[in-house]
Amino acid sequence: xxxxxxxxxxxxxxxxxxxxxxxxxxxxxxxxxxxxxxxxxxxxxxxxxxxxxxxxxxxxxxxxxxxxxxxxxxxxxxxxxxxxxxxxxxxxxxxxxxxxxxxxxxxxxxxxxxxxxxxxxxxxxxxxxxxxxxxxxxxxxxxxxxxxxxxxxxxxxxxxxxxxxxxxxxxxxxxxxxxxxxxxxxxxxxxxxxxxxxxxxxxxxxxxxxxxxxxxxxxxxxxxxxxxxxxxxxxxxxxxxxxxxxxxxxxxxxxxxxxxxxxxxxxxxxxxxxxxxxxxxxxxxxxxxxxxxxxxxxxxx
Amino acid sequence: xxxxxxxxxxxxxxxxxxxxxxxxxxxxxxxxxxxxxxxxxxxxxxxxxxxxxxxxxxxxxxxxxxxxxxxxxxxxxxxxxxxxxxxxxxxxxxxxxxxxxxxxxxxxxxxxxxxxxxxxxxxxxxxxxxxxxxxxxxxxxxxxxxxxxxxxxxxxxxxxxxxxxxxxxxxxxxxxxxxxxxxxxxxxxxxxxxxxxxxxxxxxxxxxxxxxxxxxxxxxxxxxxxxxxxxxxxxxxxxxxxxxxxxxxxxxxxxxxxxxxxxxxxxxxxxxxxxxxxxxxxxxxxxxxxxxxxxxxxxxxxxxxxxxxxxxxxxxxxxxxxxxxxxxxxxxxxxxxxxxxxxxxxxxxxxxxxxxxxxxxxxxxxxxxxxxxxxx
Numbered sequence: 321x322x323x324x325x326x327x328x329x330x331x332x333x334x335x336x337x338x339x340x341x342x343x344x345x346x347x348x349x350x351x352x353x354x355x356x357x358x359x360x361x362x363x364x365x366x367x368x369x370x371x372x373x374x375x376x377x378x379x380x381x382x383x384x385x386x387x388x389x390x391x392x393x394x395x396x397x398x399x400x401x402x403x404x405x406x407x408x409x410x411x412x413x414x415x416x417x418x419x420x421x422x423x424x425x426x427x428x429x430x431x432x433x434x435x436x437x438x439x440x441x442x443x444x445x446x447x448x449x450x451x452x453x454x455x456x457x458x459x460x461x462x463x464x465x466x467x468x469x470x471x472x473x474x475x476x477x478x479x480x481x482x483x484x485x486x487x488x489x490x491x492x493x494x495x496x497x498x499x500x501x502x503x504x505x506x507x508x509x510x511x512x513x514x515x516x517x518x519x520x521x522x523x524x525x526x527x528x529x530x531x532x533x534x535x536x537x538x539x540x541x542x543x544x545x546x547x548x549x550x551x552x553x554x555x556x557x558x559x560x561x562x563x564x565x566x567x568x569x570x571x572x573x574x575x576x577x578x579x580x581x582x583x584x585x586x587x588x589x590x591x592x593x594x595x596x597x598x599x600x601x602x603x604x605x606x607x608x609x610x611x612x613x614x615x616x617x618x619x620x621x
Numbered sequence: 622x623x624x625x626x627x628x629x630x631x632x633x634x635x636x637x638x639x640x641x642x643x644x645x646x647x648x649x650x651x652x653x654x655x656x657x658x659x660x661x662x663x664x665x666x667x668x669x670x671x672x673x674x675x676x677x678x679x680x681x682x683x684x685x686x687x688x689x690x691x692x693x694x695x696x697x698x699x700x701x702x703x704x705x706x707x708x709x710x711x712x713x714x715x716x717x718x719x720x721x722x723x724x725x726x727x728x729x730x731x732x733x734x735x736x737x738x739x740x741x742x743x744x745x746x747x748x749x750x751x752x753x754x755x756x757x758x759x760x761x762x763x764x765x766x767x768x769x770x771x772x773x774x775x776x777x778x779x780x781x782x783x784x785x786x787x788x789x790x791x792x793x794x795x796x797x798x799x800x801x802x803x804x805x806x807x808x809x810x811x812x813x814x815x816x817x818x819x820x821x822x823x824x825x826x827x828x829x830x831x832x833x834x835x836x837x838x839x840x841x842x843x844x845x846x847x848x849x850x851x852x853x854x855x856x857x858x859x860x861x862x863x864x865x866x867x868x869x870x871x872x873x874x875x876x877x878x879x880x881x882x883x884x885x886x887x888x889x890x891x892x893x894x895x896x897x898x899x900x901x902x903x904x905x906x907x908x909x910x911x912x913x914x915x916x917x918x919x920x921x922x923x924x925x926x927x928x929x930x931x932x933x934x935x936x937x938x939x940x941x942x943x944x945x946x947x948x949x950x951x952x953x954x955x956x957x958x959x960x961x962x963x964x965x966x967x968x969x970x971x972x973x974x975x976x977x978x979x980x981x982x983x984x985x986x987x988x989x990x991x992x993x994x995x996x997x
Binding site: 505509510511512513516523524 | 770
């Protein structure tokens with residue numbers, strides 16, 4: 321195996337550059353790279369830097385005070401709680417849906433495949449509103465819920481529902497192509513050898529989809545913790561009770577507490593950076609295992 | 622263990638994959654299921670394994686009706702065309718898998734699993750690769766691991782689905798000799814599916830020829846090769862020359878030419894197809910004799926012990942192609958030149974009625990054999 325894994329696009333670019341027929345003039349190369357980097361700096365790097373600069377403008381003391389303040393702490397706990405419920409549920413759903421779509425034929429399969437993408441195409445605000453219409457005081461189940469003293473909207477269950485909806489596709493989307501590409505021969509082999517359905521899943525299917533699954537979960541988690549729109553609609557913005565971190569940032573900002581707002585925002589930014597690192601690591605691992613097998617088969621043939 | 626299938630029918634939508642197939646696979650034999658792609662042979666194998674359910678019919682394992690039994694309970698070993706090795710497990714773990722997933726009560730302890738796996742890897746001559754991953758092995762090695770894995774659970778029957786289909790010609794040849802030897806040591810009832818006639822004839826005790834979801838002929842390799850009972854079998858097992866004509870006065874009339882057929886049992890005036898293998902045709906340079914088919918020599922290929930002569934029909938247009946195989950010495954005596962007109966005389970010919978069911982379309986896709994003559 322090679323020392324490092326060179327991604328396919330690096331190889332493609334190298335080939336492109338090495339060939340006089342496809343090589344572009346130096347000035348064009350310079351202009352394109354400059355535009356790309358400028359854009360990247362202006363729209364991605366600058367805002368990120370601003371978040372941290374603003375957060376620390378009034379010093380460490382103010383920064384930490386904003387983070388340990390009770391409302392901020394409860395927002396943090398709530399965000400973690402919502403993610404802790406929504407992510408495992410979507411993990412289970414994602415694996416189930418991907419399994420069903422990749423391995424079985426059934427009526428409505430096409431519909432299911434299309435519907436999985438729905439949360440990506442619907443505005444998060446609409447997603448939130450759907451739940452208000454269903455479970456809100458004026459909604460379909462509203463009167464019944466009030467009667468039985470169950471609160472969904474403007475409470476934690478609503479937040480969880482909205483988050484689940486928005487993060488629905490991440491795991492399934494990641495797994496469907498992977499499972500389709502792998503086919504079902506290995507599972508068939510396991511069953512012929514006497515493995516039960518559960519053992520087949522645990523020892524054969526799961527290890528094969530491991531990296532894709534982790535990748536999906538990381539993205540799902542990032543979105544679950546960072547979601548604003550859908551959560552905002554169902555939350556009701558009750559301080560210390562139904563405010564997640566993104567909502568807390570907004571409230572602080574609206575109250576002109578800029579340093580505190582940016583301090584909390586910096587937490588979310590750190591989460592995003594951590595997600596990127598994890599995502600790159602998982603991608604690298606996944607590619608390495610694939611690369612590994614390709615290289616090995618090349619050596620043999 | 623013996624295997625029987627009775628009246629198996631399987632449809633995929635409108636496509637009839639298996640059309641009332643009844644077969645008996647005797648104990649301890651290695652049977653080759655041979656046929657062109659799409660003839661239903663793999664489907665039949667998967668139905669026997671329990672990986673596919675028949676629409677109709679039964680599967681008997683050792684006389685017991687296994688039609689309702691789950692794959693897990695059938696105790697069959699299955700070898701897939703593309704190996705289906707568990708890619709994240711080492712060779713050792715792959716072979717051990719079947720033993721490790723047994724219910725706790727039947728599961729051997731770790732030490733006996735290790736010993737059994739070691740034995741099997743020695744049997745397939747791969748014990749030195751136990752710690753490797755499947756992707757680090759060659760195709761031939763992978764298939765041998767797959768076989769060891771299938772044998773680990775002591776299956777009652779071994780089913781192999783085009784086991785050498787994904788390998789290159791040389792490895793294929795080695796592996797089939799090896800498979801034959803392995804079967805001679807183990808004597809486990811085995812069925813293997815292939816579309817390669819040479820492979821089937823070389824490896825099997827019995828060959829079952831299938832076409833369009835039906836069984837065409839069953840027999841020992843030399844039987845099916847020497848005495849094909851249908852036009853399909855004739856053309857599928859080796860190259861064949863085809864003569865299309867009418868039976869008249871103990872002769873097959875083909876345009877202006879005629880071939881003696883003796884007492885063929887055909888009605889006078891009935892249409893008939895004559896099948897002749899290339900080595901069963903002789904060439905006569907004496908045109909004064911009026912029996913035999915007039916043809917023009919196109920090419921003479923002297924390769925090895927035989928010479929192959931390609932010809933086209935001389936009288937009835939040039940769309941008819943023939944192929945003759947002669948011993949080198951005979952070809953040297955004849956001293957044929959391209960363009961020369963000669964007569965073809967079959968030493969042996971088999972007649973079939975053109976409307977017999979398997980004569981409808983006898984040139985199978987992807988077959989490596991050639992059919993010469995008019996086509997049907």
